[in-house]
Amino acid sequence: MRGISRLVNALLIALVVGGGASRSAQAASGRLQGIIDLGTHVLSLAFSPDGRIVATTGTDSTVRLWDVRTGELLGVLRGHGKWVRSLAFSPDGTMLASGSQDRTVALWDLRTGQLVRRLRGEMDEVYAIVFSPTGKTLISAGYPETVVLWDTWTGRPRRTFSVLGGGVLAIACSPDGRTLATGGVDQPVMLLDTQTGQPRVIIEGRCGRVFALAFSPDGGTLATGGMNRTIRLWDARTGELKGTLRGHTDSVWALSFSPSGRTLASGGRDGKVRVWDADAGQVKWTLDAFSNGVGALAFSPDGTTLAAGGSVLMGPLPHAQVIFWYVGN
Secondary structure (H helix, E strand, C coil): CCCHHHCCCCEECCEEECCCCCEECCCCCCCCCEEECCCCCCCEEEECCCCCEEEEECCCCEEEEEECCCCCEEEEEECCCCCEEEEEECCCCCEEEEEECCCEEEEEECCCCEEEEEEECCCCEEEEEEECCCCCEEEEEEECCEEEEEECCCCCEEEEEECCCCCEEEEEECCCCCEEEEEECCCCEEEEECCCCCEEEEECCCCCCEEEEEECCCCCEEEEEECCCCEEEEECCCCCEEEEECCCCCCEEEEEECCCCCEEEEEECCCEEEEEECCCCEEEEEEECCCCCEEEEEECCCCCEEEEEEEEEECCEEEEEEEEEECCC
8 A cells, every 4th residue: 555665663453444355464564464345434433442442433324343453343333324423432341432413422332232322412413522531421512512411321411511613523531531622613722621611721713623632641731633734732731832743734633642642643634644752743654545534543552553544545436444553652
């Protein structure tokens, strides 16, 4: 695949989705390990807390569960009526939440594969979801500019917040669960108190339309990415700008910190995955693997693997891919 050879000193542990029948190849440095047909755009992906399963969503309204080690499709969760935009595993790994443009959030029991409950709030579309660190609360956001904190056990809303501007496209919860970052259309990035909904910090007018947010594992830094083609690093306590990462040539759609916090991955419309030294603000490497955009990124819980979801053009039609790279600690 174009650009793979540019990934120096990294072992490609790949399951690449698209282009037809499944086939395997001997794993070696920088070589493709497997190809599996997904057949849909990748809108979101997430690792289970034990790192054994990766969940993906796309435009076919389903959630698919894959064995990370073998690339085997473990199951398909059906229940949404429109695109599934976001995914989140509960911290204990027993449940998976999926948020859809059908106005609902679905909670799935991963032990049985059954739909436990469906959460329906005041949103026209659900674009982002995240569990609190305790798993007791699930947070959803979307259009219109509404954030709902749900009781995971009862399925009832604990609190509902309204934010400034248009729809909320991205949210992130701080590691201590006390702060929720929101970003989206025609609105500042806001860091809200999860108990009161009041803003702790408002980052005014410097981010543009925001598609991606990520807290560092220590909670001290918030990374933002969006239409302005840059990644900006903010002090999560004061809102001061700590640094700007430049390199993408189009909108940034996805961000993910490694568990150590030393590495930040970014991807977007230009089709490139960039892996940054988060402290130095320098690119470690750039992978030019997706010709039609990178929609999702996630590090494995142990930090050794980076997964990216995107698509390439094969003839007139895009084909979806999820690629895994071994990136060390």
